[in-house]
Amino acid sequence: MLEKLLPKGFLFDFDGVVVHSFKSHGNAWRTAFNELFNKEIAPFPKSHAGKSPRLIAEYYCSVIGQEQRAEELYLLKDTHLDKYFTKPIVLPGVEQITSFLTEKEIPYGIASNATKQFLKNSIQQLNLNFSTYFGVEDYENPKPAPEPYIKLATALGFSQKDFKNIWVFEDSLTGTQAAKLAGMVPVGITTQYSEEELKAGGSELVFTSLLEAYEYLKK
Structure with missing residues (x-):
């Protein structure tokens, strides 16, 4: 039954x-953002939980007026996520x-x-x-x-x-x-x-x- x-x-x-996996993704976003812009990244917004990495990259770039570099950040974050994998x-x-x-x-x-x-x-x-x-x-x-x-x-x-x-x-x-x-x-x-x-x-x-x-x- x-x-x-x-x-x-x-x-x-x-x-x-x-x-x-908040730390896994957070570390990759932080190091990629710092490498790309030499700045500290903004806090992650709860409203973006579960959204695609491209949309998250667009958000982070919009905070500093660099929306045109969102794809670049997305790709670099993906590289960092794999290269500096945090279990x-x-x-x-x-x-x-x-x-x-x-x-x-x-x-x-x-x-x-x-x-x-x-x-x-x-x-x-x-x-x-x-x-x-x-x-x-x-x-x-x-x-x-x-x-x-x-x-x-x-x-x-x-x-x-x-x-x-x-x-x-x-x-x-x-x-x-x-x-x-x-x-x-x-x-x-x-x-x-x-x-x-x-x-x-x-x-x-x-x-x-x-x-x-x-x-x-x-x-």
């Missing part, structure tokens, strides 16, 4: 859901929930607005159980567009009729919107936003971590 109640598939955002921290419940899904033979994977190389480095360094993952270079339209989650679900063998039975774990309002637009079930993780904020943004369920979600699914 339990198997019939479980969703058909599970899609994961990466930063803020699977790992805590992120695995968040609670990742091993438990991926083992559970593997045992139940339920497809799952990652669709992130982070770069593919960062995902690959992190998964390898942390020995995470994810074989299917997509990064920002894999989409024409990153989140909040639905393309990342539609592309991942399709790669996992799902058709559009299955989407309403697929859970999407997200910690950002940007990613929650992408899941909603894809016709899937947004499930919030309160890494950055409160339960109230995530539900207002469209999350149908909210958990403090994947560990809490795993305990819920086991029942």
